Amino acid sequence: MRVWIEAARGLIFPAGRPPRPWARLERPFCERCAEPYSRTAPGEFLCANCLDRRWSLERVRAAYRAVGTVREAILRFKYGREYHLRPWLGRWMRDGFRQYYAEEKWDALVPVPLHSERKKIRGFNQSAEIARWLSARIGIPVEEGLARVRATLSQARLKRVERLSNLRGALALAPGFDPRGRRLLICDDVFTTGATADACARVLRKAGAAEVAALTVARG
Ligand SMILES: [Zn+2]
Known part of the structure; x- marks a missing residue:
């Protein structure tokens, strides 16, 4: 991963509007997935x-596949702390929203939470930052309704079965958040096996959410 990031850093991303990704x-x-x-x-x-x-x-749902520029931008935003890429990811997430979710009524965008230890290292929660960009443009509030109650290993390094057990008991409702009867959109940068997004949905559904779907910048 490190080698890959170093290589990606060497690439030049033009300023301003993001390119239109080719891999829709x-x-x-x-x-479902x-x-x-x-x-x-x-x-x-x-499937x-x-x-x-x-x-x-x-x-x-997502508008793009996690390849090429989209994949690079996600990794650089998340691990390279290239915060200036936020509008790119926001726009790409908005493309997915418009294509698949805009016709329905959603009560809130719920970002996938990051454990506070990892947030300290990374400086920000990438999912919440992208969701906030989108929220300001589509008028659906961001509600950080979920919390990590236990630090987990990075999902990126694990196999599918390990990903599922890694998350067991790791997520909980944030204090004061009431999802009862609400339609919620979980927001994340990328959807791979879906283990994280589904663990989030499980907590929200158990607590009474009417419907929980996910919107990501890209599908892995
Ligand atoms: Zn499927």
Whole structure:
């Protein structure tokens, strides 16, 4: 990872408007986890992985795949602390919102929480920062309704099974947050196995949220 980041830092990103990413996330994809399907699929379908997995998350959507410039920008924002890339990620997340969620009513954007120790190291919670950029433009409030109650290993280094157990009991409702009867959009930079977003959704649904879906900048 470190080598990759160093290499990415050497690339020059032009100032101003972000480039339009070429790798759009488009149907056919799994209606729940948005895993793209290479062949043509008849109508709506669930992938094999989702058919035998119980999700709390209703669905996830993103406008782009996590490749090329999008992947670079996410990594540089998150690990390289290149805060100036926030509007790029915000715009790309807004593209996904417009494409998949704008027709529905959402009560709040709920960023995936970062443990305070990691926030101290990184300086900011990337998911909350992107969500705030989006919130200011679409008029849906950001509510940091979730908290990490236990530090976890970085999900990026773990296999899928390990990711699930790594998160067990790691998340809780933030004090004073009441999700009952509300439609909530979990916001994160990237969706890979969905373990984190689904753990967030589980907490919110258990506490009475009416519906929980996820919106990310990119689908891994
Ligand atoms: Zn799926």
